[in-house]
Amino acid sequence: MALPVSIRASVTPLELELIASETLVDIVPLISMEKTAFISGAYGPLRPPVKSRIPLWMATNLKLKKKCHIVPPDWLNIEFLQERLTHETSYPAFSDLPFRFAEIAKVILDVASDDLQNPDKIRSLLKDLREARQAKSREGLQKLDHSELSLPNLCSMEINEIRPFFIQAMSVLTKLVREPTAGP
Amino acid sequence: MVYIPPPHLASASRPSYAEAYNDILVSHRRSPQTSASSVILLVAPDVDALCAAKMLADMLQQDDVMHRIIPVSGIAELERMRDELMSYAELHTLMLINMGAILDLPSVEWFGEFSTKLSVHVVDSTRPQNLSSLFGGGENGDRIIVWDDGRAENMQEERKAWEALAYEPEPDSDEDASDDDSEEDKEGEQESDEELGSSPSGKRRMLDNGGREGKRRKLNDEVSRMSRDQRDAYSMRLEQHYVSGTSYGQSASATIYILATVLERVDNDLLWLAILGLTFQYTTSRVSRTDYDKFHSVYYDEVFRLNPRPDANLNPDNISASSPDDLSVRATEELRFMLFRHWTLYDAMYHSSYVAGKLGIWKDRGRKRLTGLLAKMGFSIPQTQQPYTHMDLDLKHQLRSKLDAIAPEYGLVELAYPSFARCYGYRAPPLSAADAVEAAGALLDVAGGVRMELEVEGSRHGGEWFGGGKMWGGGRSEEDRERKNMMRGVNAVDAKRPAEAEDNDEGKEGPEKNEVQWWVKNFWAAYDALSDITLLREALSLSMSLHRAIIRQGSSIIDKQDIRTMRSHRVVVLTQGPDLALFAHPGVLSRLAMWLVEALRDRLPGTAIAKPGRGGRGKKSLPFVVACLDEQAGTYIVVGVMGALDFGDVRKNEFGLAFLDAKERCNARTRHGSFDTSVLEINQEDLKLFLETLCEVGEGY
Numbered sequence: 001m002a003l004p005v006s007i008r009a010s011v012t013p014l015e016l017e018l019i020a021s022e023t024l025v026d027i028v029p030l031i032s033m034e035k036t037a038f039i040s041g042a043y044g045p046l047r048p049p050v051k052s053r054i055p056l057w058m059a060t061n062l063k064l065k066k067k068c069h070i071v072p073p074d075w076l077n078i079e080f081l082q083e084r085l086t087h088e089t090s091y092p093a094f095s096d097l098p099f100r101f102a103e104i105a106k107v108i109l110d111v112a113s114d115d116l117q118n119p120d121k122i123r124s125l126l127k128d129l130r131e132a133r134q135a136k137s138r139e140g141l142q143k144l145d146h147s148e149l150s151l152p153n154l155c156s157m158e159i160n161e162i163r164p165f166f167i168q169a170m171s172v173l174t175k176l177v178r179e180p181t182a183g184p
Numbered sequence: 185m186v187y188i189p190p191p192h193l194a195s196a197s198r199p200s201y202a203e204a205y206n207d208i209l210v211s212h213r214r215s216p217q218t219s220a221s222s223v224i225l226l227v228a229p230d231v232d233a234l235c236a237a238k239m240l241a242d243m244l245q246q247d248d249v250m251h252r253i254i255p256v257s258g259i260a261e262l263e264r265m266r267d268e269l270m271s272y273a274e275l276h277t278l279m280l281i282n283m284g285a286i287l288d289l290p291s292v293e294w295f296g297e298f299s300t301k302l303s304v305h306v307v308d309s310t311r312p313q314n315l316s317s318l319f320g321g322g323e324n325g326d327r328i329i330v331w332d333d334g335r336a337e338n339m340q341e342e343r344k345a346w347e348a349l350a351y352e353p354e355p356d357s358d359e360d361a362s363d364d365d366s367e368e369d370k371e372g373e374q375e376s377d378e379e380l381g382s383s384p385s386g387k388r389r390m391l392d393n394g395g396r397e398g399k400r401r402k403l404n405d406e407v408s409r410m411s412r413d414q415r416d417a418y419s420m421r422l423e424q425h426y427v428s429g430t431s432y433g434q435s436a437s438a439t440i441y442i443l444a445t446v447l448e449r450v451d452n453d454l455l456w457l458a459i460l461g462l463t464f465q466y467t468t469s470r471v472s473r474t475d476y477d478k479f480h481s482v483y484y485d486e487v488f489r490l491n492p493r494p495d496a497n498l499n500p501d502n503i504s505a506s507s508p509d510d511l512s513v514r515a516t517e518e519l520r521f522m523l524f525r526h527w528t529l530y531d532a533m534y535h536s537s538y539v540a541g542k543l544g545i546w547k548d549r550g551r552k553r554l555t556g557l558l559a560k561m562g563f564s565i566p567q568t569q570q571p572y573t574h575m576d577l578d579l580k581h582q583l584r585s586k587l588d589a590i591a592p593e594y595g596l597v598e599l600a601y602p603s604f605a606r607c608y609g610y611r612a613p614p615l616s617a618a619d620a621v622e623a624a625g626a627l628l629d630v631a632g633g634v635r636m637e638l639e640v641e642g643s644r645h646g647g648e649w650f651g652g653g654k655m656w657g658g659g660r661s662e663e664d665r666e667r668k669n670m671m672r673g674v675n676a677v678d679a680k681r682p683a684e685a686e687d688n689d690e691g692k693e694g695p696e697k698n699e700v701q702w703w704v705k706n707f708w709a710a711y712d713a714l715s716d717i718t719l720l721r722e723a724l725s726l727s728m729s730l731h732r733a734i735i736r737q738g739s740s741i742i743d744k745q746d747i748r749t750m751r752s753h754r755v756v757v758l759t760q761g762p763d764l765a766l767f768a769h770p771g772v773l774s775r776l777a778m779w780l781v782e783a784l785r786d787r788l789p790g791t792a793i794a795k796p797g798r799g800g801r802g803k804k805s806l807p808f809v810v811a812c813l814d815e816q817a818g819t820y821i822v823v824g825v826m827g828a829l830d831f832g833d834v835r836k837n838e839f840g841l842a843f844l845d846a847k848e849r850c851n852a853r854t855r856h857g858s859f860d861t862s863v864l865e866i867n868q869e870d871l872k873l874f875l876e877t878l879c880e881v882g883e884g885y
Contacts, residue, residue: 065246066246119507119509120507120509
């Protein structure tokens with residue numbers, strides 16, 4: 001395999017982005033399209049300027065060809081993220097964020113940053129959120145034991161990050177737990 | 185051979201750019217054999233064509249049309265390309281960008297024999313356009329579509345003349361005559377200097393044919409006698425059209441921008457590329473100041489429409505990106521110093537041809553005058569030797585006002601012209617349009633194929649740069665560099681003989697393969713740089729080296745008084761010098777010629793080239809012919825430029841015809857390497873004779 005050893009046991013971020021692109025987003029189309037059947041479902045019809053809901057992958061494609069404007073999801077704005085950040089820094093538990101917020105935010109910021117209000121402030125807020133949550137997940141790993149690890153409200157990229165570690169750690173711990181009972 | 189008018193002149197019955205573009209889309213979608221070679225763009229190697237091609241490529245990509253871009257360096261290459269294209273079965277659209285306007289496209293020699301589903305679109309800024317391409321219709325003709333900028337509307341006289349000479353009024357007696365005449369016409373249009381010769385013999389032949397028909401002899405004689413004067417008048421008209429010299433009309437990128445406007449798909453990227461095309465035309469003196477101003481005002485409005493700014497700030501130094509995503513275009517004033525924001529101020533003024541001419545930079549006295557001017561403006565010598573970005577902030581702000589106040593004493597007026605700059609967020613400082621054009625032009629001319637030495641910034645510590653920089657490695661691809669590294673490694677380790685043999689082989693093939701490919705690589709390097717700001721900024725230092733070389737050569741020419749004055753023009757022949765290999769490229773040689781024109785504008789009296797066939801003398805101008813020896817090929821590259829006497833004005837370039845004429849007379853072995861008819865490659869031995877016959881041309885027949 002060509003992937004480095006550390007990520008062979010888990011999914012790569014690009015794959016996660018692909019999976020997240022299946023999410024539906026709102027767009028304002030600039031061209032009209034009939035209801036068309038795709039592999040994952042039938043989408044459309046697109047009638048400008050009426051908003052419609054299509055998957056993120058299709059929205060990205062249309063946006064790159066300048067045929068639509070993406071409406072950011074309700075959580076991708078300064079107020080929501082600022083509120084979550086203050087919650088993150090004041091309480092030890094993880095705040096509630098959409099499961100695939102990191103991937104969706106990245107795709108929208110890359111492709112449609114002109115459709116967002118204040119994209120650089122959003123970028124810095126996302127970075128702060130990531131750092132705060134990363135610190136918490138490090139602490140949370142100390143509570144790892146052989147049977148369960150409970151970190152509620154962790155998001156898909158973060159789970160992916162610690163997955164190789166805790167899989168190995170848990171298997172080692174399981175062996176350690178079993179061994180004492182298997183003694184003479 | 186139909187021309188389409190620009191959208192503001194279009195109507196329901198006269199399709200314009202948008203309809204032509206939609207036709208391309210429709211034929212792409214309808215054809216069952218569509219592949220990547222269905223739509224091919226042939227692009228000439230200049231910055232304007234590059235921008236237009238990029239704009240078209242972006243638009244086609246957004247419409248999901250697969251296309252190919254092929255750079256073509258000259259007419260010879262175009263002929264080869266045409267033969268290759270004959271074999272493509274799935275080709276249905278061909279677009280020629282900045283080439284082909286002068287060619288007789290419907291003729292068998294070019295595209296007459298292609299299948300009828302092929303349509304050829306010509307987006308070209310060179311004038312004059314070939315009249316059969318514009319006016320000839322018919323099944324063969326309707327496939328050639330020339331995207332015109334509105335001037336063809338005013339050519340009704342030429343249209344009448346061409347149609348009269350191509351299609352005879354009488355149907356029967358002139359079946360032979362019309363064939364002869366249209367043949368003559370086609371030949372005449374391609375070698376337009378022989379027009380006078382062909383029309384008298386055409387007349388005679390027509391009279392003979394008229395005489396042969398027994399029954400209608402009298403009628404024919406009467407008709408032919410009536411139209412004899414008419415024919416003379418018509419052929420004079422056609423001749424006037426072709427013989428007045430080459431000039432440039434609306435830039436190709438402006439044409440594509442108008443198309444995008446009609447389709448309502450403009451955005452900042454397209455606008456920026458259109459601005460680059462216009463700036464290129466102005467800085468290379470292809471278009472006069474009035475034309476530049478006309479287009480500039482259009483773009484100015486567009487900039488404000490697409491980039492709303494709360495404060496309109498004209499000071500170019502105050503432009504800064506407001507946010508990391510800021511990719512907007514701003515209107516600024518540009519000074520006529522070459523790349524002045526990337527150099528020291530002293531260097532920028534030294535290397536600009538306008539200042540060079542007025543102050544006489546090639547002499548020591550002139551350089552002292554330059555430092556004197558800078559001192560008067562309040563810039564101390566250490567300040568002017570600093571790179572511009574490190575100069576004191578208040579000096580930068582004062583620069584403009586001080587220049588306006590003090591420069592007129594030295595004769596430097598009109599130092600600024602309105603232009604544009606683009607921000608790149610926080611990735612790079614804002615870049616002005618003139619600088620971007622310089623960088624792209626340098627990449628096109630010299631990115632590969634010749635070794636250029638660049639100055640490393642900061643290594644100068646004030647004072648002049650005497651060389652000792654690093655080599656430009658940007659033109660070569662990664663594989664070439666790796667291969668060369670591997671070769672060196674193999675050589676060093678062991679087995680010297682096989683490695684040497686391989687190296688020799690590569691060396692022998694190298695020049696041949698590279699000879700054909702260098703302009704293709706340059707084209708793609710410049711194309712990539714247009715989308716990537718880091719590549720473009722790297723190319724700025726390449727452009728600076730190029731200018732340095734031009735100044736070196738130009739100053740030595742003027743110093744050594746190498747300019748010979750002939751009756752109607754001035755000649756410079758370069759046979760030696762450190763940069764000879766560099767000047768063997770036609771693009772670089774043309775820049776040198778333009779520099780000489782600008783530098784010597786005020787010091788030499790203008791001459792007038794007598795127009796052949798017309799009695800009096802034409803307008804006064806500064807014709808210059810520069811020839812450079814290409815040692816490897818054993819030929820001379822000759823470039824002719826026509827400088828106008830007034831700054832900001834342009835003259836039609838008559839050297840294309842003059843060269844053809846001289847070549848005919850002295851039977852020199854020549855080759856036209858590029859699309860510009862005023863650039864010629866001639867055998868070493870024939871040069872002297874050629875230059876002498878060139879003098880005689882100016883006196884008329």
